[in-house]
Amino acid sequence: MERKQIVKEYSNEDITVIWKPKTCIHSKKCWKGLLQVFNPQNRPWVNMDGASTARIKKQVDACPSGALIYVNKHEDKEKNSTTTNGKLAEGNHVTLIDMKENGPLIVHGNLEIKDTKGNTVTHSNKTALCRCGASSNKPLCDGSHAKVDFKAN
Numbered sequence: 001m002e003r004k005q006i007v008k009e010y011s012n013e014d015i016t017v018i019w020k021p022k023t024c025i026h027s028k029k030c031w032k033g034l035l036q037v038f039n040p041q042n043r044p045w046v047n048m049d050g051a052s053t054a055r056i057k058k059q060v061d062a063c064p065s066g067a068l069i070y071v072n073k074h075e076d077k078e079k080n081s082t083t084t085n086g087k088l089a090e091g092n093h094v095t096l097i098d099m100k101e102n103g104p105l106i107v108h109g110n111l112e113i114k115d116t117k118g119n120t121v122t123h124s125n126k127t128a129l130c131r132c133g134a135s136s137n138k139p140l141c142d143g144s145h146a147k148v149d150f151k152a153n
């Protein structure tokens with residue numbers, strides 16, 4: 001049984017930015033890097049008119065968890081899910097797990113996670129897995145590592 005993940009979509013003429021709230025680790029990189037587009041004080045919090053498409057893509061590429069991805073509007077989503085900001089997902093069969101200092105494990109590539117009830121959730125590009133034990137959305141990181149002052153190299 002596959003469980004649907006909540007996603008929010010924001011578009012301009014060229015791309016659609018997809019935000020997966022449950023995948024977000026609240027690194028703040030998006031709004032610290034491009035507040036004109038990603039402003040948590042605004043509703044909706046993403047303003048696709050706030051910067052050029054190239055600049056928005058660059059900022060989305062900096063998302064450490066993969067909670068933000070983009071798809072080019074003129075390409076099909078299936079193809080795009082492996083060619084956007086998951087650099088190693090592009091034709092590379094090596095799975096990279098990136099250990100973030102004092103934070104989660106970032107898995108690069110597409111994966112399915114099956115929970116204890118047999119539900120599966122599909123993740124593409126990047127997934128942040130909790131290694132501090134404090135997340136309330138296990139096995140995904142929810143940013144709680146910062147609140148519990150998790151320390152690990």
Ligand code: FES
Pocket residue numbers: 025103104105129130131132133134135140141142143144145146
């Ligand atoms: S590593 Fe982020 S909540 Fe545990």
